[in-house]
Amino acid sequence: MKFKRVALYIVILGVLLGYYYYYEVHIPSKQRALKEKASRVFSLDKDEIGYIEIKGEEHVVLKKKGADWIIVKPLSTKADKATVENLLASLVRLKVERTIGIQKDKAAFGLNKPVLSIVIRAGQKEFRFALGDKTPTSMYRYAITSTRKGIFLVDAYEKESLDKGLYALRYKRVVEIEPGDVIGLKIERKQVSLDIKKGKDGLWILSGNKSFKVKQEKISSLVRRLCLLEAKAFPGHAKGVDLARPDIRISLYTGKKSRELRFWDRSSHLYMLSKYHKGLVELSRDILDDIPKGQKDIQDRTFLHFVRDDTKSISLSYKSRKEGVLVKKDDSWFNADKKVEDQWKVDELLMSLEDLEYKRILDEIPTGVQPVCTIKLNTVHERGTMVITFYKGDYVSCGNSSYLVEKAGAKRCLDAAKDVNAMLDGHKEKK
The missing domain is CATH 2.60.40 (Immunoglobulin-like)
Structure with missing residues (x-):
């Protein structure tokens, strides 16, 4: 007896679910699709279109040849396929925002001399579309088409998406090698x-x-x-x-x-x-x-060879300040137990060191040249500590090697080091 009752409940539930889906989901969805289709200026699929004529800022005619598009006016040349595809997509999604109705005086709407006229052909059918003036709010433009009676409004920005000139439409690549x-x-x-x-x-x-x-x-x-x-x-x-x-x-x-x-x-x-x-x-x-x-x-003249992502700690002393230490935990940099807010500044320091190039390899740093900044890097591979010292005059030492480096590269490294040092001791300097 209980089994029959449960089975009955299941049948009733199934009927209710079916009713809900059909009347609350399927029919509204179908109605929305019909409404969307009815609001379109052209009821076309873009693959059906084989001819486009644009009269706007310029006069351009395109024809489809196989899978490609060619420009036939004002000259004969290959068209840019991606640009034409975007133009076609704009045409088929073009929507009527509001209907004005039949008006005798087209000049009042700028449609006697439209700012843009388009002719498209799909098979044996031809469709015409024209854009006139903007509405007083400038949000819309007046438009007419051969597919419906009367004047209607479309979004004003559609002119920019449809009014394509020769340069925009033509193929511009000069080399066809990947x-x-x-x-x-x-x-x-x-x-x-x-x-x-x-x-x-x-x-x-x-x-x-x-x-x-x-x-x-x-x-x-x-x-x-x-x-x-x-x-x-x-x-x-x-x-x-x-x-x-x-x-x-x-x-x-x-x-x-x-x-x-x-x-x-x-x-x-x-x-x-x-x-x-x-x-x-x-x-x-x-x-x-x-x-x-x-x-x-x-020529690759970089000389600080380390893997940025493998760096696990950075020790830095800038000018006469006390050495500070940053440690990486879970891909983030920490100063003691506090997570560094401007992580990108640490990344910029490491990138500037990676990119630093020498102008000349030296036997040693010239006598009397004062150090400015010392940076120590430790990596997860435990190859020891890389000690990099910057001196006045664009001199740099790393281990037992000495270099005269590119001025722009040295400045970039020192600017980044100064920013990181300011985070370490809470002192912000003026650059």
């Missing part, structure tokens, strides 16, 4: 030639000089930047550029192919030839900062 595929590069400029390749261990080496220590991140960063270069302008040609005599040649090697990049440096402009664009393209000049001028620029 950085991870590059196994070597050759840099030639004036009388300098640097031939760099990856060794069996995956590290960059200078060809013909195995003892030369290469800055790994310097070369890896250069390769990444070269592979991801984008044109900032497309002049096609430039006065005074001899295509047969580039200022810089860089050859990138992969396992299957090589690609030669040629650069022309003309005062305020940097030009390059790319097989993916007609004629010269202009690049941002900041890439020149990454292209080495000689061996010195790629």
Whole structure:
């Protein structure tokens, strides 16, 4: 008898749950989806669209060719797929925020001469859309479309997401090689030639000089930047550029192919030839900062070799102050039993020490030069304590070795040491 009663309760509970799900979850969800669909300007999937014409700040026409998009007006060139995909996404999610209704005087809403007109085609169907003036609050713009009657409002920011010009839409990459595929590069400029390749261990080496220590991140960063270069302008040609005599040649090697990049440096402009664009393209000049001028620029002259994350304690004395100690516990730094508030200042000290480079190796620190700061590092590997002393005049000693270091690097280390010292003794100095 009890079993039948329990079974009856289970059946009733199941009916109630089914009722709740259908009327409280399924139907409202379906209604929301229908309402959302009804509020869209275009009831389309972006994959259906094969033609876009934009008349706004510029007049641009795009057509889909296979899986890619090409620009056919004002010139014929490859379009940037990601930018076009974002444009399509903006079009299909475009929502009607409020309906104004049918109005005879379109000029009153700026729709007789719209600031933006778009034509899209999906198969044999064509759809038109136009944006007019902003509303008095500037939150919305007046709009009309071929898919519905009357004037309506859309968010004002939609103009920026839809009004794309030629430069924004065109393909701007000038090299189509993935950085991870590059196994070597050759840099030639004036009388300098640097031939760099990856060794069996995956590290960059200078060809013909195995003892030369290469800055790994310097070369890896250069390769990444070269592979991801984008044109900032497309002049096609430039006065005074001899295509047969580039200022810089860089050859990138992969396992299957090589690609030669040629650069022309003309005062305020940097030009390059790319097989993916007609004629010269202009690049941002900041890439020149990454292209080495000689061996010195790629030589790793760091000398404080320790693993930052393995450092377990730091002892520091700055000028004449008493030595203070920081200890790492559970990936956080502590001064005695108190957790250090500005953890990043300790990290900056360690990073500045890691990055410190020498200008010259010395036999000893010059006589009479006064010490400024001493830092002692202990690591989890218990290789002993690394004692680093900074002196006036950018001199540094570490163990039995002495160096003259780069001025900027010494300043960065001492500024970081001063900040950490202020935390240790509670005294804040003016920089």
